[in-house]
Amino acid sequence: MNYELVTLIRRGNPEWEGIAERLHCEAEKLISVLPSPEFSKSIEDLKFEGINLFDYLTRRSYDLSQSLFFNRAPVPSFSEIFMNEDYSISIIHEGQEIGIMELFQNTRRLVKNIQYLHENGEKDYIEEYAIDGKIFSEIFYFNNLPQEIHFYNDKKIPVISYFFYEGRLEYVSLNDQRTGEVKEGFKSLDSFISEQVAKIITSIDQVRISFLGLELTALSKTNSHNILRLNESPFDENGEVKGNLLAILTNKIDYIQEVEVSLETKQSLIKKGVPVSKVKVIRERKKEYES
Incomplete structure (x- = not known):
């Protein structure tokens, strides 16, 4: 081929x-x-x-017949999805902005990711969505630097994982489809x-x-x-x-x-x-x- x-x-x-x-x-x-x-x-x-x-x-x-519109995103209970004047989208909880939503370009407002924030404004974690609305990955932060990224299968089991040290990717794992347990490890993305x-x-x-x-x-x-x-x-x-x-x-x-x-x-x-x-x-x- x-x-x-x-x-x-x-x-x-x-x-x-x-x-x-x-x-x-x-x-x-x-x-x-x-x-x-x-x-x-x-x-x-x-x-x-x-x-x-x-x-x-x-x-x-x-399933490209499915999608996730911004107003139906799975945000924390009692949170409000608020579109700002500049067309950015905030997640508001008890009067505080706890997250920022990004949409896929050239779509009818389909959710690409939601970035959740700590009270001091630093990144907490990001939920990334596929074009059909299913969860694609999660990125976890510490001191505004990435710590782990997990790429999920349809059952939200992490099949591929990135692990960082001081913001640098140090380890990639390929995990079991059913349990998420590490099967193979690699010292670089390459x-x-x-x-x-x-x-x-x-x-x-x-x-x-x-x-x-x-x-x-x-x-x-x-x-x-x-x-x-x-x-x-x-x-x-x-x-x-x-x-x-x-x-x-x-x-x-x-x-x-x-x-x-x-x-x-x-x-x-x-x-x-x-x-x-x-x-x-x-x-x-x-x-x-x-x-």
């Missing part, structure tokens, strides 16, 4: 538009590797087939994502990515045929070839077998004296390739 792997669907982003065009023309399925409460709605709107890694692991289901992606993609698959960040890391444990369609400048702020790209071209990163670039980019790489045996020039309009 041909996949296009991205971090998130970023509708309205010019670079995303090129990815979307390739999905319609060249790929069979999208893989998104970061949590996205509206992923299911996005791929329905865009008419793609797709997998979101977090939805896949939590086995979350979606490690967690790369391990899980490698369980989905097989050796007969082809995967294309467009950037040198988390998308690249996500493929590090795969044995599929992997292609980088370079959508960013090959050079850093000092005019040198970016480290990850250079590692691909010199085969220090050997799990990317091809790098697709414009003719101009290939010529600039040749001038830098770097190997270009992996480089393919792509002509966007005709979808033709040459070495």
Whole structure:
């Protein structure tokens, strides 16, 4: 199968538009590797087939005929949902603002999250909702810094958990679907994502990515045929070839077998004296390739 792997669907982003065009023309399925409460709605709107890694692991289901309007949000008893003049939404309890509600953009006031506050105004926790109104995750804070994030299945059991130390993500766990008990632990998000992606993609698959960040890391444990369609400048702020790209071209990163670039980019790489045996020039309009 041909996949296009991205971090998130970023509708309205010019670079995303090129990815979307390739999905319609060249790929069979999208893989998104970061949590996205509206992923299911996005791929329905865009008419793609797709997998979101977090939805896949939590086995979350979606019923897009359902939704959660702001006036029906499950707030504490005797609280009032109040829309302010600037269209922000406050949760008021006994005359005090205890929370702030955020809505999904371009929807009929559907709840995206509710941020609850301590009396001093610091964050307490955030309830995040999926596009169909089911609880998606909870984020817990201490001294205004995140401490834990739990991503839930349909039964509100935490299947994926983040644990932070002084605001930095230090540990990711994959938990039992029935009990929430830890099954596997990972010392970084990169490690967690790369391990899980490698369980989905097989050796007969082809995967294309467009950037040198988390998308690249996500493929590090795969044995599929992997292609980088370079959508960013090959050079850093000092005019040198970016480290990850250079590692691909010199085969220090050997799990990317091809790098697709414009003719101009290939010529600039040749001038830098770097190997270009992996480089393919792509002509966007005709979808033709040459070495």
